[in-house]
Each structure stands twice: as C-alpha cells, then as structure tokens.
Amino acid sequence: MTLTITRPDDWHLHLRDGSVLADLVPHTSRQFARAIVMPNLTPPVINTEMARSYRQRILAAVPAVDSFEPLMSLYLTNNTPADEIIRAKESGIVHGFKYYPAGATTNSDAGVTDIKNAYPALEAMQKNNMILQVHGEVVDPTVDIFDREARFIEQVLEPLKNDLPELKIVFEHITTKHAAQFVSDADQYVAATITPQHLLYNRNEIFKGGIRPHYYCLPVLKREEHRLELVKAACSGNPKFFLGTDSAPHAQNKKESSCGCAGIFSAPLAIELYARSFDENDARDKLESFASFYGADFYGLPRNTDTITLEKKEWTVPASFPLASEKIIPMHASEKEKWKMKMTSPT
Ligand code: DOR
Ligand code: ZN
Numbered sequence: 441m442t443l444t445i446t447r448p449d450d451w452h453l454h455l456r457d458g459s460v461l462a463d464l465v466p467h468t469s470r471q472f473a474r475a476i477v478m479p480n481l482t483p484p485v486i487n488t489e490m491a492r493s494y495r496q497r498i499l500a501a502v503p504a505v506d507s508f509e510p511l512m513s514l515y516l517t518n519n520t521p522a523d524e525i526i527r528a529k530e531s532g533i534v535h536g537f538k539y540y541p542a543g544a545t546t547n548s549d550a551g552v553t554d555i556k557n558a559y560p561a562l563e564a565m566q567k568n569n570m571i572l573q574v575h576g577e578v579v580d581p582t583v584d585i586f587d588r589e590a591r592f593i594e595q596v597l598e599p600l601k602n603d604l605p606e607l608k609i610v611f612e613h614i615t616t617k618h619a620a621q622f623v624s625d626a627d628q629y630v631a632a633t634i635t636p637q638h639l640l641y642n643r644n645e646i647f648k649g650g651i652r653p654h655y656y657c658l659p660v661l662k663r664e665e666h667r668l669e670l671v672k673a674a675c676s677g678n679p680k681f682f683l684g685t686d687s688a689p690h691a692q693n694k695k696e697s698s699c700g701c702a703g704i705f706s707a708p709l710a711i712e713l714y715a716r717s718f719d720e721n722d723a724r725d726k727l728e729s730f731a732s733f734y735g736a737d738f739y740g741l742p743r744n745t746d747t748i749t750l751e752k753k754e755w756t757v758p759a760s761f762p763l764a765s766e767k768i769i770p771m772h773a774s775e776k777e778k779w780k781m782k783m784t785s786p787t
Contacts, residue, residue: 441751441752442749442750442751442752442782443715443724443727443749443750443751443752443779444747444748444749444750445727445728445731445732445747445748445750446728446732446733446743446744446745446746446747447472447473447732447744447746447747447748447784447785448471448472448473448683448711448731448732448744448748449472449473449474449475449683449731449732449735449736449744450468450471450472450474450475450476450683450684450685450687450710451475451476451610451633451682451683451684451735451739452476452478452573452612452613452633452635452684452685452686453468453475453476453477453478453684453685453686453687453707454477454478454480454686454687454688454689454703455468455475455477455478455498455510455689456481456689457481457494457497458764459764460689460763460764461497461498461500461501462501463761463762463763463764463768464501464689464707464763465498465501465502465503465508466501466502466503466506467687467707467708467761468508468687468707468710469502469503469506469507469508470503470506470781471710471711471748471781472508472710472711473507473508473509473744473746474508474509474510474511474741474744475508475510475511476511476512476513476535476536476573476684477494477495477498477510477511477512477513478513478538479491479494479512479513479514479515479538480515480538480540480545480546480547480548481494481547482547483550484515484517484547484550485512485513485514485515486514486515486517486520486524486550487514487524487527488514488524488527488528488531488533488534491512491513491514491528491531491533491534492512492531492533494512495510495512495533498510511533511535511536511739511741512533512534512535513534513535513536513537513538513573514528514534514536514537514538515537515538515540515550515551516537516538516539516540516551516552516558516561516572517550517551517552517558518552518553518554518557518558519557520537520558520561521560521561522560522561522563522564523564524561525537525561525564525565525568525570526564526568528570529568529569529570534570535571535739535741536570536571536572536573536610536739537561537565537570537571537572537573538573538574538575538612539551539552539555539558539572539573539574539575540552540575541553541575541577541578541579541592541596542579543579544575544577544579544658545575545577545658545702546658546688546701546702546703548575555596555599555600559603562600562604562607563604565607565608566604566606566607569608569740570608571608571609571610571738571739572607572608572609572610573609573610573612574597574609574610574611574612575612575613576589576592576593576596576597576611576612576614576619576659577589577592577658577659578591578592578595578596585660586643586660586662586663588659589614589615589616589618589619589659590616590618590619593618593619593622597609597611597622601626601630605627605629606629607629608629608630608631608738609629609630609631610631610632610633610684610738611623611630611631611632611633612632612633612684612686613633613634613635613638613659613684613686614632614633614634614638614670614673615638615659615660615661615662615666615670616662616666616669617665617666617669617670619632620632620669620670620672620673620681621669623673623680623681624673624678624680626680630680631679631680631681631682631734631738632673632680632681632682633681633682633683633684633686633735634670634673634674634681634682634683634684635657635684635685635686635704635706636685636706636710636713636714636717636771637655637657637661637686637704637706637771638661638662638667638670639667639670639671639674639713639714639717640667640713640716640717641655641661641667642661642662642663642664642666642667643660643661643662643663644664645661646660646661653695653696653697653700654695654704654705654769654771654773655704656695656700656702656703656704657686657688657702657703657704658702658703660702671717671721674717674718674723674726674730675718675721675723675726675730676726677726677729679729679733679734679737679738680734680738681730681734682730682731682733682734682735682738683714683730683731683735684735685706685707685710686703686704686706687704687705687706687707687710688702688703688704688705689703689705689707689763689768690703690705690768691763691766691767691768692760692763692766692767692768692769693766695769704771705768705769705770705771706770706771707770708757708758708761708770709757709770709771709772709777711731711748711750711781712750712777712778712779712780712781713771713772713777714727714730714731715727715750715778715779716777716778716779718730719752719778719779732744746784746785747784747785748781748782748783748784748785749781749782749783749784749785750779750780750781750782751779751780751781751782752778752779753778753779753780754776754777754778755776755777755780756774756775756776756777757770757772757773757774757775757776757777758770758773758774759773759774760773
C-alpha cells in the first residue's frame, strides 16, 4: 500500500546551532519543505538580525539535493520592543514569536516572567498579524507536572484571549483533552500543533521496565484518555490542528544522565510516525490536510505543490545517528516502523 501526499511542513522544530546543524538539518529537509525553527538557543534568538544569520547557517547545512526553507521564530522576552515586531514582519523571514514562560523548559530562562510584561509586543503582534507560538505550561513548582498545561489555559490563555482577541495564537505541542477542547471551542485566531509522541504514547512509555529517558519531553506525556483526545483532534479534519514535531535533539549522554534533558528526537522518521498513527486510526485520508495544508493556511503561506510517497513496508529504525562527535537516539530506536517514505516528486 502506498500513500502520496503533498509535501508536508513541520510547524515546530528544534535544530540547535553550530557543528550539529550539518547532522540535524538533512533529517528534516529530506521530508519537509519548510519548518518553523524554534529560537531557544543559547543565547536565544531575540531579534530579526539574529534570526537572519541563524537562517543562513541553517541554509548552509541543507544538502544540495533538497529544497528546504527555514521559517524563523523569535524568542519573546519581558523586554521585546514593539518595533521588533515591525522589523520581524518586514523581514519576510520571521513568522512568529515564541512565548516560553521563564523556567518552563530547555533554554527558557530568558523567557517571560509575567505575560503582562510582554503586552506592548503582543499588542503590536495583534496589529501586525504576527503569530504567537505558545509553550503552554505554568511554571509554579507546586502545581503537579501533569496539570501544568490545563492550569495554563485558565491562568494565562483565557485572560490573554480576552485582552487580545484577534492575536493569532498557536498553542504548541498540546498534550491534554483540556487543550484540545480549548482549541476546538476557540475562534479562528487559535490553532494547535500536535507531536508524534503525544499521538502514539501515553505516560506509561516513560516507565516501561525502568526509567526511559528518550521518552521524556516537555510537556510530559499524559494519560491514555488525553492521548485518545489528541488522536481524535488530529484525525478530525479540523483545520485548527496541524503537524509540529517538536523534534528536540539532545546528545545521548545528555539524555541518559542523572538529570536528563527534555526532548524527543523524531526528525529522522517524523512523517512515518504520523502515518502510522493516522493509519492505525483509520484516518489515512486525513493525513495530508493535517501535515501539508492546515499549517500553511494558518500561517498565511502557500501550500506546497510537490509530493512525497509513503509505503506501508516494515523497516527497522536505526539505533542512533551521528551528532557532531557524539550520538543521538531517535524516537522508536531499533524498533520496527510500519511506514517508510519512498520518494519525493521533482519540484
Ligand atoms: O521536550 C522539550 N524539549 N520541550 C521543549 O519545550 C523544549 C525542547 C528542547 O528545546 O529540547
Ligand atoms: Zn519545542
């Protein structure tokens, strides 16, 4: 069985910087035409000039056989000036601002400590039709880690939506039924990305037979009842839900550690993972719009015109990939995968 779809885009991706780009970019450029590249580098990408040079370094790592467009995102801080939004918009290369609550996840220390601090920038974003990409978890350490997303909706998103009703928001990597419901109920200014891990696994995966660091990401995997709602949302054909892998590379030794980093590296087999999920849920006909149409539509960008072909054919995922002088373990390492990307049509 084969499945040919319009070439997909990844609306949430981490590529890091420096020598690892040469190892990371090809995994994504092989499958996807474009990707929103997250700005949580050290130091974070906080202005258009930094995004411009980061974009050049990414482009330099794209293999000659691929055509790939990095879509840049800027890191919102307490001090992002309103005129940075104008510069970002005019550049044509910046497509959103990422809101990390300070301390929520990897390299989020420079993030926003109180959303009110960012209101001048957010008002300018609303006015200039610039998208806010939200890491939706409260950072209060007394809130149970499994409740942080649901709490964020009440404490931050609902008030933000009241104050700035026409600000375009992507609720990134949603993990709960509460988030899926919030997005479904919201107006056309709100959408969400869904990762492959949150479609395929529940939180048991982290603890199966011992602690398994390669299944740890933030927001953390949740209960089965939440996974089922995310599958329903992704497979529903509702244009508010689209593909964003949140592929987040960390070297093997940074994951397999007494304090392992958060992040799941799905880029080498991203579209295959989504194909498996949609296939298992009898929604093969909904994969294309989720992976290739709705994200572009929400971002106001043209849909791709070339295609990729996936084949239902078992193969074994490599145990690891090179990452500069180290190794990186992909999602589903050494296991059998059911779908394989076969080919790309010429552009
Ligand atoms: O698991 C995650 N890893 N979640 C994030 O929000 C950040 C990401 C990373 O950059 O490693
Ligand atoms: Zn991310």
